[in-house]
Amino acid sequence: MTEHTENQFETGTVVYDPGSDKVGEYQGKAGPYALLRPLGGGREWEACPELIRPATPGERLSAGVRAANSRSCPWPQEPPSPVRDCAACTDLAGLRDAARARRDASAETDANVLLRRHQRRYHAAFLGLKEYTVVPDASAEAEYETSCTDCRAGSGARRALAEVEEWQRAHTRETGHPRYRRTVADYAVFTPR
Ligand SMILES: [Zn+2]
Numbered sequence: 366m367t368e369h370t371e372n373q374f375e376t377g378t379v380v381y382d383p384g385s386d387k388v389g390e391y392q393g394k395a396g397p398y399a400l401l402r403p404l405g406g407g408r409e410w411e412a413c414p415e416l417i418r419p420a421t422p423g424e425r426l427s428a429g430v431r432a433a434n435s436r437s438c439p440w441p442q443e444p445p446s447p448v449r450d451c452a453a454c455t456d457l458a459g460l461r462d463a464a465r466a467r468r469d470a471s472a473e474t475d476a477n478v479l480l481r482r483h484q485r486r487y488h489a490a491f492l493g494l495k496e497y498t499v500v501p502d503a504s505a506e507a508e509y510e511t512s513c514t515d516c517r518a519g520s521g522a523r524r525a526l527a528e529v530e531e532w533q534r535a536h537t538r539e540t541g542h543p544r545y546r547r548t549v550a551d552y553a554v555f556t557p558r
């Protein structure tokens with residue numbers, strides 16, 4: 366039997382597979398193969414473990430941008446247009462147009478990715494995306510808690526403020542400690558408007 370000196374990669378390492386000319390995340394061994402997954406997720410593929418190597422920063426970047434692109438939209442998209450009076454949009458669209466003018470397709474793609482990302486974050490309404498609103502979580506009750514500032518003794522989480530005050534009364538009677546720190550925690554959910 367031949368001893369192979371195989372590259373050992375940690376799961377999640379971004380590697381380049383010359384066999385398929387693709388960059389992927391190392392998932393582990395599958396029989397004699399190395400199992401790789403596209404950066405944005407998707408169908409895994411099998412690669413020769415002796416050929417794969419860690420991806421260079423350039424390979425990682427272009428694969429990452431491609432993944433971000435395909436995550437945001439599975440079909441070909443119109444290039445995003447800048448929102449009027451937004452400095453960031455104007456800036457990114459300027460970079461994009463300059464890249465297009467000098468026929469630098471990869472810089473043009475990168476600028477479009479960044480512009481889309483910026484717009485999803487700051488111009489949800491412009492894009493017709495859902496707006497999110499915060500509502501208190503009705504399924505989780507608020508929690509009250511207090512601790513003595515002298516000895517750090519704590520009440521633990523209680524369902525009602527009255528229970529916390531009851532605990533404080535008892536603690537002060539017992540120790541004479543008069544000062545407490547009180548906190549209220551509640552839960553909130555982000556839901557589409
Ligand atoms: Zn903008």
Ligand SMILES: [Zn+2]
Pocket residue numbers: 513514515516517518536540542
């Ligand atoms: Zn105390």
